[in-house]
Each structure stands twice: as C-alpha cells, then as structure tokens.
Amino acid sequence: MATPAAFTRQERLLLAALVALKLLLHFFTNTQYGFHRDEFLYLDEGNHLGWGFLEVPPLTPLVGKVAVTFFGDSLFSVRLFSALAGAGVVLLIGLMIREMGGKRWAIAFGGLAFILSPSFLRTGTLFQPVGFEHFFWTLCAYILVRTANRGWTGNWYWLGIAAGLAWMNKYSIGFFGLALLLGIALTRQRKLLADRRAWMALGIAFLIAIPNLLWQWQHEFPVVHHMTELAQTQLVHVESAGFLMDQLMMQFVGFVVWVPGLLWLLFSKPGQPFRFLGFAFLILLALLLLLSGKSYYSLGAYPMLMAAGGVALGHFFENKNRVWPGLLLGWLVLTDLLILPLGLPVLPIEQMEKYCDRLAKYGEEQRWEDGNIHPIPQDYADMFGWEETAATVAEKYHSLPAEKQATCLIYGGSYVHAGLLNYYRKKYGLPEAVSLNSSYVLWAPDSLHFDNMILVDDTWQDSSTYFKHQVFVDSVQYRYARDPGYVFYRYGPRAHLDSLVTVRVRAAKRAVGE
Numbered sequence: 001m002a003t004p005a006a007f008t009r010q011e012r013l014l015l016a017a018l019v020a021l022k023l024l025l026h027f028f029t030n031t032q033y034g035f036h037r038d039e040f041l042y043l044d045e046g047n048h049l050g051w052g053f054l055e056v057p058p059l060t061p062l063v064g065k066v067a068v069t070f071f072g073d074s075l076f077s078v079r080l081f082s083a084l085a086g087a088g089v090v091l092l093i094g095l096m097i098r099e100m101g102g103k104r105w106a107i108a109f110g111g112l113a114f115i116l117s118p119s120f121l122r123t124g125t126l127f128q129p130v131g132f133e134h135f136f137w138t139l140c141a142y143i144l145v146r147t148a149n150r151g152w153t154g155n156w157y158w159l160g161i162a163a164g165l166a167w168m169n170k171y172s173i174g175f176f177g178l179a180l181l182l183g184i185a186l187t188r189q190r191k192l193l194a195d196r197r198a199w200m201a202l203g204i205a206f207l208i209a210i211p212n213l214l215w216q217w218q219h220e221f222p223v224v225h226h227m228t229e230l231a232q233t234q235l236v237h238v239e240s241a242g243f244l245m246d247q248l249m250m251q252f253v254g255f256v257v258w259v260p261g262l263l264w265l266l267f268s269k270p271g272q273p274f275r276f277l278g279f280a281f282l283i284l285l286a287l288l289l290l291l292s293g294k295s296y297y298s299l300g301a302y303p304m305l306m307a308a309g310g311v312a313l314g315h316f317f318e319n320k321n322r323v324w325p326g327l328l329l330g331w332l333v334l335t336d337l338l339i340l341p342l343g344l345p346v347l348p349i350e351q352m353e354k355y356c357d358r359l360a361k362y363g364e365e366q367r368w369e370d371g372n373i374h375p376i377p378q379d380y381a382d383m384f385g386w387e388e389t390a391a392t393v394a395e396k397y398h399s400l401p402a403e404k405q406a407t408c409l410i411y412g413g414s415y416v417h418a419g420l421l422n423y424y425r426k427k428y429g430l431p432e433a434v435s436l437n438s439s440y441v442l443w444a445p446d447s448l449h450f451d452n453m454i455l456v457d458d459t460w461q462d463s464s465t466y467f468k469h470q471v472f473v474d475s476v477q478y479r480y481a482r483d484p485g486y487v488f489y490r491y492g493p494r495a496h497l498d499s500l501v502t503v504r505v506r507a508a509k510r511a512v513g514e
Helices: 009-027 037-046 059-071 080-099 104-115 118-125 129-150 156-169 173-185 188-194 196-218 222-233 240-249 252-267 272-290 295-316 323-338 349-360 386-399 402-406 415-428 497-511
Strands: 408-412 452-457 467-474 486-493
Touching: 009 080, 009 104, 009 118, 037 059, 037 415, 059 080, 059 129, 059 156, 080 104, 080 118, 080 129, 080 295, 104 118, 104 252, 104 295, 104 323, 118 129, 118 295, 129 156, 129 173, 129 188, 129 272, 129 295, 156 173, 156 196, 173 188, 173 272, 173 295, 188 196, 188 272, 240 272, 240 295, 252 272, 252 295, 252 323, 272 295, 295 323, 386 408, 386 415, 386 452, 386 467, 386 486, 402 408, 408 415, 415 452, 452 467
Parallel strands: 408 452
Antiparallel strands: 452 486, 467 486
C-alpha cells in the first residue's frame, strides 16, 4: 500500500482549469436548442416523487425537482446538474491520475480526452440519468483505485454509498459492479475481497437500494418489462460488429488516450495494481455484446481508461522533449474541435444539417435507433417542435365553449406528449394532461369523467373507440422535428364512456401493480 505524492500547485491549477472549461462549455451552449423529449418525463416524475418509476429509479427525477425548486424550470436550470456531474467526472479523472502516479501531462491528456469527447459532451448537455451514471461509475472506479493504493480504511463506506446512489440513478450499475467484481477476482487485488469491509460496502449499497427494490417488487418488477420491450423494439437493431466499431468511434480521436490506458492497465508493471480496471472494461464489453446492449451503454467505463491513458502517455513522454506531448495534445484538441457540433449544439440547426451532410460523405452518417439514416443526430431532432405542439393544443382548447373546456380531457398518446403539455400548461392555461403510457399510468386518476378530448400522438389516428367524431387539428410543420405531434379533437361520446374508460385505466394500473 502506498500514498501517492500530492499534486503540485501547478497541477492543481491545471485540474481546476479543466473542470471550469467543462462547465463553461455547457453553460454557453445548453440553451441553443430546446428540451429533449425525455427531459419532460423526468421533470414530470419529479412532480410525483416515489421510490421508483417504470423507466428509471428515483434519483434523476429528484434532481430535477431540486433544480426546478431552487433554480426555476428554465432549460439552463434543468440542465445545470448534468453539467455539474460532467465537471465532477473531470475532477475524478484528475484524482484518479494522482492515485496512479500521473503528473501534469497526464492530467492534460486524461482531462481533455474526456472534455472534448463528443459522446460526453452530449451526455453533459442533456438532463438524463446517463450523465449522472458516468459520474457514479467513475466515482466507484476512483474509490477502488484509491483502495488499491491505501487499503479499505476510510474507503469502504464511501464505495457503498456511491454504489447505492448509482443504483438509485440507473440499474446499469449492476453490470459495471459485476464487471468490477470479476476484474478484481482475476488479479492480485483479489485480496481486497477477503476483507470483510468489502462486503460491508456491498451491504451499505444494498441498504440504500432497498426502498427501490421493494418498489420494484410491489410493482411486479417493471424494469424487467421495460428491458424486454427495449430488447424487442430497439436492441434488435444492434449488431456486434457495429457495437465494437462504435467503441472506437464514440470518443473520436480520444482513442489515442484510452487505448494506451487500457494497454497500460493490462500489460505494464506500473499499471499492475490497477489491472482490475482493464479486466472490468473487457468483461463489461462482453456482457453488453452478449445482451445486445447499445453502444453507449459502455460509456461510463471510459473515464477510468482516460485517466490511465493520461498516466501512460505522461510516462511515455516523461524524458522527452516537451514539444512532442504538446504536439500530440494540440492535434487531439484541434481534431476534436472539428466534430464539436456532434457533441454540443453550437450550430444553428440549418447549418447542422449541412455539417452532417458533409460528414456523411466521409462515412459518418446519422443513424437513429430505427436503424435508418437521417439528416441530423436523433438527440437534436428530439429537441424541436414541443412548444409548437403545446401552442396548437392550447389554441384548440381555448376555442371551445367554457362548458366544453370544463369537461375536456387533454390526453398524451405517449409520455413525451403528456410531459410537454404539463411543462407548458401554466404558460398556455391548460389543464393537466393525462396518459396511460410509461410512468404516467402510476398517477393517472382511477376514473376519468369527460365528454370531449384533445389527443396528441406521434402516430396517425383514423378513428376513435370512445367517440363518434374526430377532427384533425394540426401537426408540427418543422422539418427537423422527429415527432410529428398530431393533434386530434374528439367529441360525441359513445354509450357508457365513463365505465369503458374506467375499466381501461384500472386494467393499466393493475398491470404495473398499482
């Protein structure tokens, strides 16, 4: 066991500058486009806090509630904590580099590889569980690296807390945790597992996760149903060759940092105490390949490789002219700047389409989860058209007579439609939207009483089961929006509408244990 040398003042200033750079990049670009479709869901879940939801554990909605309560519901405020989580990863990379024996060049290479990665720029922009996932995974890796150096004293309970909170954010920590456990068991660090404090850390994580596990049990384990649906609708498009190629391409030129990091962990003598991280990464990839996981599911494991890569490159250039590491670092930065628009919304959307068109000529096409090629990245297409949809609904709603408004149901065909309507409802004077999709079924009223409705959906509806008449109102006429936002008005209820709807609502609730 050894305690690494403390950072010099110059190294501390460099790390602080990198943390600030990460924050400023997001602060100046977070509001360039609009809300992402999934952000509406997490914000609405924050208005109905519980120990779990059908899609995610409770931490991300809780963070959203805190952000809105203390900073308001603006786009900048909602995304604030995602930017902070990304900055936290930069700090952890620096601290991990110190534990591994790295110095100034190591901090520069490891920190900038993460900061300029298009994948991590994207996840640091959006208010989603994945950005917090990267923070917690990196925190767990850092604590284990620190433990490899210093022993369990002062580390085991922090590891338990970090792993427990990671579970309360995203269930994928189960895969990463298993990979870390197997990685440790395959190396000399397996002696750490013989210490009872390792299992006490696991116990702390389990205690933190218990409320969510009980919630899952009470609701018949919706995470299993969610993963099954995901496998049937999205993961079927995942190909092993594409998955492996994406592992190289996701970080773009950042591979010149993380690949040496992986090799340093697996084969070098200085990297031997931390070899379990290299094995854990390979085991994680094998698990994801076996389960047909999406390429980005492995993203949270790359910061630890970037830290190791920074150390490896720092050692390589240690006794060489400082011009050479400077040139490599300059090439890394300048090349990553060329693809900055893929990670950050820095271009007007029209210019973004032209930019993607040029990239497509070099084989970098924008493939969405439907398996098809599109003109802009899917995440960007999911940031347009939402307020226009809310305005269309409001215009129709306020055109109704007062007595019809009082009995009008605003219904979202999916979580995004209910979410966007609830986000904008105060601005446009709308009643709260109802949906039976995703977690909205959890807090939908047990019975609904209405005789006309406004429906918003992303699929065309030819007719209605519950109404005699349907009128198409409008849809989003914006070419960059992925969701068409079809708005329909329905009236003339069929017989026994209330009882039919009540049966449907109760059946939907029973299906999720409500």
